[in-house]
Amino acid sequence: MLLARLPDGREFEYESLGPESAPVILFHHGMPGSAVPMHTVLAPMLERGFRVITYSRSGYGRSTPVPSRTVADTGTDCAHLIDHLGIERYCSFGWSGGGPHALASAAVDSHRVSGVLISASFAPPTAAGLDFVAGMGKQNDIQFRSLQEGDQAARAAVSQMAAAVRGNRPEHVTAQLSSLFAEVDVSVMMSGFGADNAANMDHALEAGDQGWLADLKALGSDWGFDLADVVAPVELWHGELDRMVPVAHGEWLSHNLTDVRAHLEPDHGHVSLTVQKAGSMLDSLTRRLNR
Template sequence: MSVTSRARSDQQVGTQTAEVAGEPVAYESYGDPGGEPVVFLHGTPGSRVLGELYDDAARARGVRVLAFDRPGYGQSPARDGYGPADTGDVVAAVLDDAGVESAGLLGFSGGAPHALAAATDLGDRVTRVDVVAGGVPASEREETPTPQRVLGTLAGATPRVLGGLLRGQAWLAARRPPAFVTAQYTTDGARDGVPDEVADVVKRDFLEALSERRAGVVRESRQFTEDWPTRPRDVDCEVRWFHGERDTNVPVAAARRTADALPDCDFRALADTDHLGALVESRGAVLDAHAPEP
C-alpha cells in the first residue's frame, strides 16, 4: 500500500477545520503527519479527542489518524437532520482539507453506522473499514440495553430535558475522577483495569463532546431505536470487526449478527473484554493493517 496523504509543509498542529456546505467541521491529526491515512469516527457521545488514544501507536507504525467531531459534537455546529447517510460528505471534506485522496475508516461504537455509510457512498476513496465495539441496527438487537433505551425514549419525547440532563452530567464529570466517565463504557469487574492515561483521554473526550452543545448526542440517542439507512449487505468494502465478549453496551451476539450480514467481514471476538477494552486492546491490530509496507 502506498502513502496516499500529501504531507504539507504548512500543516497545522491541533484542531483544524474543514467545510461542508458552508458549515465548519473540526478535526485533528494524530500519529505520523505523512503516514498512511485513517479517519476515526467517534462514539455516542464522543469527539475528535478520542483519536488521541491512537497517537503513539500510529506514529510508531507510520499511520496518520484524522479524527473529526460529527455535527452537533465538540466544535462542529449541529446540522438539521444529520445522520449516517450524510457522513460521506463530511469524511470527503476532511480528506480534501487534509490533502488525502483515499483512506481507511475506523468506527468506534456509535461511529460504526457512520463509517459503513461513508464507505458505501465514497467508493474508492475508502480502502477498508475497521469497526470496534460497533453499534448495531435496532432490528439486530434481541433487547436494547437499559441506558440506550432510556436515552432513546427521552430523545424522542423530551429532547430538551435530555439536553439538560446531559449538561448536568458534563458538569458532574468535570468535577469527578475519570472513573465517573469510564464506568459508562466498562463492565463490572473490569473498571479498575482501565489505564490512567486511557481514562484521562476518555474523560476529556466526554467533556469535549458536550462542552458547547448537546444536539449530537440527543439526535444519535433517537437513532438508537432505528435501523440504519445503509443496509449491511450493501457495504461493498472489506470490513474487520473487533468486539469484546463482555460488552454490555452492545452485546456480542447482536454485533456478530450484524457482521454476518456484511458481504466481506472478518469478525474478531475479544475474550474477557468489554466495550472500552475492545478499543484499547485492538489498537495495534487495527493500525498494523493500515501501516505502509516496509
C-alpha cells in the same frame, strides 16, 4: 483543533496527526465524542506509521449542529473533509457509536475507502432478528427506548447522561453509569485512558448536548445507507462482556456485512477491547489489505 468549511457553509472540526505522506486512518469517535485526540487509543496507529484524522460530528465541539442528520449524512461530511485534505485513499476506523459512521464512510466514499475497522459497533435498529436493547446496561437501554416516547423524553435522557460525564473524573463517571461498565472496563477507565476520554467528551459537550441528541436519533433510526454498499473488507471486533453495545450487535453485523471477518473477544468489554487491542486490530486489517 482545525476547521474545514463544508460545501453548505457549515464548519467541521478536525485534527490531523502524523506525517502527511503516511497512509491515512479516519477515526470515528463514540457517543459522545470529539476531534480531541485520545492518545491512549491513537498511539498504536501513529506508532505503526499512520496519519490519523479525527473529527467532531455535527453538534459536537465546534462542528455546526445538524439536529436531523443521519448516519449517512456524516459519511458525506467526512467525504468532504477528505476532499478538503486532498487524500486519495484511506481506512475508516469506528469505535462504538462511531462504528456505523465508519461503515457509512465506506458506503458513501467507496472508491477511496480501502478497508474498514469497527470495534464494539452498534447494529442497525431495524436489524431483523436482533433485540436492539437486550443486554444493554440500564442507561443505554433508557436512552434508546426514549426515542419511542418522543423528542422530550430523548432530550431528558441525553441531558441526564451528559450530566453524569461532563466535567467529572473517571471514577465518578463509572460510578454513576455503573450498569454500562464490565469490571475489565472499570480498570481501564482508571488508567490514562480515563483522563483522555474525559477531555474528549468535555470538548464534545462544551456547546451543549445537541451533538449527543443528534447521534442518538441517527443511531436509533434509519441509517440512510444499505450495508450492501460497504464493499471494502471489514475487520469487526467485539467484546463478549460489553454492556454498552452487547455482543449480539457484533454477531448480527458479522452475518450481514459482505466482506467481513469477525473477532469476538471473550475477556473484553466495551472500553478494554479498543484501548488494549487497537494495535492488534490494525495489524489484522493491514495483513488482510496487503494480501
